[in-house]
Amino acid sequence: MTICILVLAALCLVFLGRTFFRAVGNSPAQTESVSAVSQSAEAGTDQEVPEEPDATPTPEMINLTEDMIHTGDLILVNSSYPYDFAANESSIGLVNIRGSQSFYYQVEKTDYEVAGRMLPSLDQMIAACDAAMGTSETGITSAYRSYDYQQNVWDTTSEQNGEDYARAYVAVPGYSEHHTGLAVDIGIFYSDGSQGSFSESQNAVWMDEHSSEFGFVRRYAEDKVDITGIRNEKWHFRYVGLPHAVYMKQNNLCLEEYLEYLGSQTSAENPLTVSTSSGTYSVWYTSETSIPKPSGDYQISGDNIAGYIITVRV
Numbered sequence: 001m002t003i004c005i006l007v008l009a010a011l012c013l014v015f016l017g018r019t020f021f022r023a024v025g026n027s028p029a030q031t032e033s034v035s036a037v038s039q040s041a042e043a044g045t046d047q048e049v050p051e052e053p054d055a056t057p058t059p060e061m062i063n064l065t066e067d068m069i070h071t072g073d074l075i076l077v078n079s080s081y082p083y084d085f086a087a088n089e090s091s092i093g094l095v096n097i098r099g100s101q102s103f104y105y106q107v108e109k110t111d112y113e114v115a116g117r118m119l120p121s122l123d124q125m126i127a128a129c130d131a132a133m134g135t136s137e138t139g140i141t142s143a144y145r146s147y148d149y150q151q152n153v154w155d156t157t158s159e160q161n162g163e164d165y166a167r168a169y170v171a172v173p174g175y176s177e178h179h180t181g182l183a184v185d186i187g188i189f190y191s192d193g194s195q196g197s198f199s200e201s202q203n204a205v206w207m208d209e210h211s212s213e214f215g216f217v218r219r220y221a222e223d224k225v226d227i228t229g230i231r232n233e234k235w236h237f238r239y240v241g242l243p244h245a246v247y248m249k250q251n252n253l254c255l256e257e258y259l260e261y262l263g264s265q266t267s268a269e270n271p272l273t274v275s276t277s278s279g280t281y282s283v284w285y286t287s288e289t290s291i292p293k294p295s296g297d298y299q300i301s302g303d304n305i306a307g308y309i310i311t312v313r314v
């Protein structure tokens with residue numbers, strides 16, 4: 001008898017439940033709101049049940065393309081990951097340094113170019129270095145290199161100094177950071193037109209210490225040779241932008257290590273927070289090809305491996 005009453009009561013509850021959901025309407029878009037309403041009704045609250053529950057707003061999504069893996073300020077170009085010329089063709093935005101620099105500083109060859117988006121930061125870094133030194137001797141000895149140009153550098157270096165030397169100091173064509181338009185070699189230019197040794201200058205010491213404030217990193221350091229595969233180069237600086245350069249400098253990470261860290265330790269739910277003098281940023285890695293559009297100022301860069309780094313100013 002008791003069992004019969006319990007079964008009857010259970011059937012009644014199921015029937016009433018179904019009737020309630022039909023009455024409110026359970027289209028897919030409303031399912032979440034409906035169950036929220038039924039939960040609060042069950043909890044015995046006396047809130048009014050809205051006649052037309054608002055549908056949960058659908059976030060605006062953005063698509064991340066295959067090409068975007070290979071473009072942006074954080075792309076890794078080394079002996080394992082070649083530069084993707086085709087993917088960058090429309091976005092690299094090369095400008096002639098001499099024609100676009102915001103103040104005069106020496107450029108070894110007048111046809112040198114860099115990605116236009118980093119030139120203002122390069123100008124500021126050189127101006128700040130010169131101001132700190134009290135001279136006007138900081139200049140550029142190498143900038144963007146096409147595939148053919150790098151082939152030429154490789155051939156000339158190996159002819160003059162042997163293949164072992166070339167392998168240690170010159171990237172194989174297609175695998176040079178100079179292809180990105182985001183890397184420059186810095187030099188010392190005296191007023192009589194001759195060049196000095198940047199590596200032995202105080203400018204090199206200053207730039208190693210301060211380049212990150214302008215979004216640049218000294219890419220090939222002595223203690224990272226095992227990772228980068230390139231010997232200590234005090235003159236080669238790579239633009240990665242803010243806040244990445246600041247975090248890499250503070251934590252002594254080369255680009256390979258930084259991307260490895262972002263890829264393994266961060267996500268949209270668990271971003272890296274970096275504070276700089278110009279603001280605070282959230283940074284995370286994703287390999288998703290469709291993500292909710294971040295709110296506010298954001299940037300997306302590929303890692304040139306398999307995913308994307310999202311940087312949002314908070």
Ligand SMILES: [Zn+2]
Pocket residue numbers: 142178183184185235236237
């Ligand atoms: Zn270089």
